[in-house]
Amino acid sequence: MRIGVFICHCGSNIAGTVDCAAVAAKAATYPDVAYATDIMYACAEPGQDAIIAAIKEHQLSGVVVASCTPRMHEPTFRKTVERAGLNRYMFEMANIREHVSWIGKDIEANTNKAAELVRMAAAKLRLNKELKPKSFPVTKRLLVVGGGVAGIQAALDAADAGLEVILVEKQPTIGGKMAKLDKTFPTVDCSSCILGPRMVDVAQHPNITLYAYSEVESVSGYVGNFDVKIRKKASYVDWVKCTGCGLCTEKCPARKSYDRFNEGVGPTTAIIIPFPQAIPKKASIEREHCRLLTGGKCGVCAKVCPTGAINYAMEDEIIEARVGGIVAATGYDLIDWKIYEEYGGGRYPDVVTSLQYERMLSASGPTGGHIKRPSDGVEPKDVVFIQCVGSRDPSIGRPYCSGFCCMYTAKQAILTKDHIPDSQSYVFYMDIRSPGKGYDEFTRRVQEEYKARYIRGRVSLVYPKGNKLIVRGADTLMGVQVEVEADLVVLAVGAEAASESAKLAEKLRISYDSYGFFMEGHPKLKPVETNTAGVFLAGACQGLKDIPSSVAQGSAAAAKAIGLLSRDMLDSDPQIAFVSANRCVGCGKCIEVCPFKAIQEIDLRGQPKAEVIETVCQGCGLCNATCPQGAIQLSHFTDNQILAEVEALCRF
Amino acid sequence: MSIQDDIKAAIAKALQDIPCVIGWGAGPEPLRATPLFMRNAADVENFTAGFLAVNNPALYLPSCKGVKTALVVKGCDARSVGQLVAENLVKRDELYLIGYPCSGVIDVDKVAARLEGKCEPGEVTRLREENEDVILDTPGGEVRLAKKDIAADKCARCRYPNAESADVFIGEKRAPVVDQDEYADLADFEKLSLEERKAFWEKELSRCIRCYACRNACPLCVCRDHCVASSREPHWLTQADGVRDKLFFQLIHATHLAGRCTGCGECERACPVGIPVLTLKRAFSRQVEDMFGYMAGIDVNTTPPLLTFRLEEPEIKEREW
Amino acid sequence: MVMNTDTAQKFVSFEALPAFLAKLAAGATLYAPRRENKAVVYRPWQAGDKVELSLRPTESCKHVVFPRSEELFSFDMGGDPEKPGKAGLTLQEASEPGPAVVFAALSCDARGFLAFDPVYDGCGTGGKAKDTYYLKRREKTTLIVRTCKSSLNTCFCTWVGGSPASSEGADALLTEINGGYLLEAVTDKGASLLASLPAASDEQSAASRAAREQAVQSAPQPPQDMIKAPAALGALFDSAAFWEKQSAHCIYCGACTYLCPTCYCFNITDESNGLKGLRMRSWDNCMSPLFTLETSGHNPRQEKANRLKNRVGHKFSYYPKIHSGRFSCCGCGRCIKSCPSSVDIRKIVLDAIKEAANV
């Protein structure tokens, strides 16, 4: 074998703390290394051209590039060596940036470490084999999980591009958080006016199948062919028969039910249509509130339903579907602000969340768009907004900024003035974060035009005094303590990953960060991809973002999915397991452990043997580590290749 | 009729529709029996069970695959069979097991220790069993030894003296010797410091001749002809005469037996140079028992612990970094 | 060269033995039987070591002359650092072996080397292809064997031309007598080792003679028709049933061959790391299926019956047929004694003779 080694400077990223020339000189002494050099930017066009030229000039049969992480540029350089006529798997990378130059400043130690990493890579490369992918057909259908604005956007874009789309929404209606909003910043246009038509589009699009009040039960399979089970939860209403007339909701006697859509601002019935523009506009019974389902007596809705759609015996239904790609758009939840005792811990009815306040502002909300104090229904005059409730607070494990609270608080202060012209808003804030198009202007307007009083400081205590709430806090700009007598306190509650996001991530086999937000493939370059091929991200499930960003990411995810599913065939990754039939004793242990059922027993001249189903194998190598005689090996990560890396370090 | 005769009758009966019954027969010297493959009545006459029935006949099962085979089994042998069945390495319906109550088997090395200064075990010209004793004819006259003093170590911690899974059981079942394996042998070994343990293995393994009798005597080493010990793909070991390679082979054997070893001890008994290789396997077995509540070869319906998992592992206390 | 034994009888008392051993160890690596756990093995002797003479050694001492593994040569493929990609190749011969002495080997152990000698001296090539690795060590090794005081159940040296008091193949013979050991040189090499010892008295010589005679008398009587073994085994070459029956309980480990003083087979492997490596040879054994595994995947001795047939046939038929009737077996019985499944090679040979007579 003739190995070429290229030590990348990455400008000064590597060369700053690694003597790249010395590493190249050392590499030249390694077995089978025929050419070694250092290079300014290996990944740039001149760098790639230099690699190609060297392959040709020195008749190289394998290449090691020591540069950044293979998770970044391995695909890049594989294409490079392929352009030079080599098999793309005759390539190894040594990560001397993320694992060396960026984590230490000791040039001697770094240079030595870099040289050793190159030796490991070269030792492994000597055992690399040319691998060729197999191709398999793709199912041209997309699953979108989550029917908020990001999921709606992704579903519509993909459907418009001709893909079949399955949209799964946990709640009885799509619309997500945006449907709950009264207005949107910074234009203050009506949220349901702009979202509603898109929701209708979803309902009417011939390519979209909507499963509302449904959840993803399980996902198996891989890019191109995922097998998905969807649990359609029992709504106790036959949605084929239901016309959405709403008669049942008027007659239902269980009138003290928690109103999920309205964030508990006022009660609702056990059988509901969440809001007038709901898609699908179908009734559903919330089991825990229904008198018949919990107590066995009632049946009013069944009696009044003109189409006989009520079915108390309904059970969850499992729907199976095969899809080629998946977009996760599961949004976010508000944190449980009641952990904050200083704001009353939930004991004072006139301390409300920003989302409850949205519902009060909304004309279709429980108060008909009139701002009323929950305690006595009186219109408030002095309204205090407290920002960063649960954001930027390491003490509760939420050190991050939720990103959109500053803006919606400004919006709500404006709306407060619009609704109650003689009102005064106070906003306690830490910093104002408004880096968006027209955003900073908006936060100025609320202060200058709408005369909201912005007080930079934290609130230390909210306590009742008569029918008022005293908000005590610091004004850090003035350096004084302030107390505001408020009629209503609105908490700008921060957001966190949706409560069941981790479970979904496990089903989708994607990663999530310590807060539960899904991990994108690369923070800069793969913002909508995940590390699981065929699974894409849209909206706040990947990280908190406002509506325009969510919509943009929904379109981006759709674009990625469309790109993937526009192909008829996909190449399978050839880094998969293979069996040496003459060494296999047919014990079946590999079959037992394979998470993908990718190994089957075959009969070879009367002997049982294992056989890998090539397009099913995902290349995890669990079988390889399980097989006692090493008869099944993972291509590109064989025992001998890993041992070569170990022995390059550990033999003395 | 003695149990021996009853077993012979059972073997003869089994041979009516099974071509071969594996048991034990007279060996090359008085202290040792040898595995006996019985195919006809004359063979059955050579059958012997009891104190000399040391070898584990389960060893031969994988090579009998596809042919109905009968075995005469001790309790420990039956566990090996059970594990082979649990792992689907042999089919239970291809087996016929004749069980009998085992009261322990001889350890020739212990006899050697008892005869120290008198003669070598190879000079014993006759062995007679008399209840709980054996009487040996030696060049210096008769020597009487208590069976319990010269029985294999495993017999003193036997929890399963009766082949519970046998198709036919000859004789009265015996009570287990102990209810619980306390792993006292390991506890003794662990009185050594880490340094001493390392030195111990270096010294012991330096004697290894790489004959792989330990492996070939193991009823669960089903790779045998394809063992990684001598393969180049994968190439785990060199063929050199060094402690590192020799120990590494033992680690291969022990890790491959983790959660599978039934503790029959044949590896250690087979070792011609007396390396206590069972210790390594028992170290795994103790952990497997503690961690997963699993004992190999008892329940054929339980998946061996390293071929499965639980989402939560209450017994695994991971390190908090 | 065989000496006049009468002139070379020496005596070493039990008390003087350590000093004598120390003297031997000063000029060579001295191997002596040592008790280790349950085994008795030949180990380099160091002052203070007890020489184990009450139990017979588990292993033979063949590894002193024929190490379990040894370097044939080493190589370095490093080339000119200025011209990467142009591989170099430097070969380095293995270093010369030093002198060795084996003290108190069994007499059968020494006879074992007589099976080695012609093979490694190039008998098959008219003496052209000599195995210098073996021959150098053989030349530099002095063997002091001991008279066996008794026979074990597994002993059968007398079947194959040996005796418990044989000094064939050895350089000196050690016999325990009252108060110590009588040492008798057999070769010049042996004599020079013994030179420093006091001569044995006539009484001591007589006691030694008596002890040796006693040993010979206590040895098992050979069967009458061992001479028929080569032909019988030849006749049974195609008798699959015979070999399947004989091998049924064999577990085909390598214990028999690795303990055997006459098994001389080896394997050659290369090991390398980076640019450096070595070619080495290591013991191999015909009971292993890998022994005859061909590159194609074909294996002429896939079945253990065929492998056992080869082992027995080689020792008692093929070898004697080309080496003047000498069996490639010294009758030490280790293969029987240490066989985990008690395979008895004597029984196989006798059964073969009986079976062949019936054919």
Next chain:
Amino acid sequence: MSVLNTKELRIIGFLCNWCSYGGADTAGVGRFTQPTDLRVVRVPCSGRINPLFILKSLLGGADGVLVSGCHPRDCHYAEGNFYARRRLELLKGFLPVLGIDPRRFEYTWVSASEGQRWQHVVEAFTAQIHGLGPARGWPEAPELEILNAVAR
């Protein structure tokens, strides 16, 4: 033995590609300074790690071996780390029987987002190994000595 005789010990890490290798990358991107001893072998999944790789490293002279995979339930291959957890836990408990200090081997779970945690793990493990000092090697056949020169 490493070139940097006095400064470094030989520490090998086996990291799954999807989580822990990514976590190490994240630590690098975040410039979270770490000791330089660790050398990482990248494998697809912690389930790929045969415990024998670890034993081979330790017998071959590694002073410490660190394995890191995806958190349980977060395996890219759904189940690999569950199997790994059992194997690795058994291995750790087994090492003392050989006379190897079990602290020379640790396994843990680090996700791709946990750069800071990775820094902490590397720092803590490296400190632990330095606390234990160089491991005592296992003897091998003298003729193999030539193979060892490479890693020096």
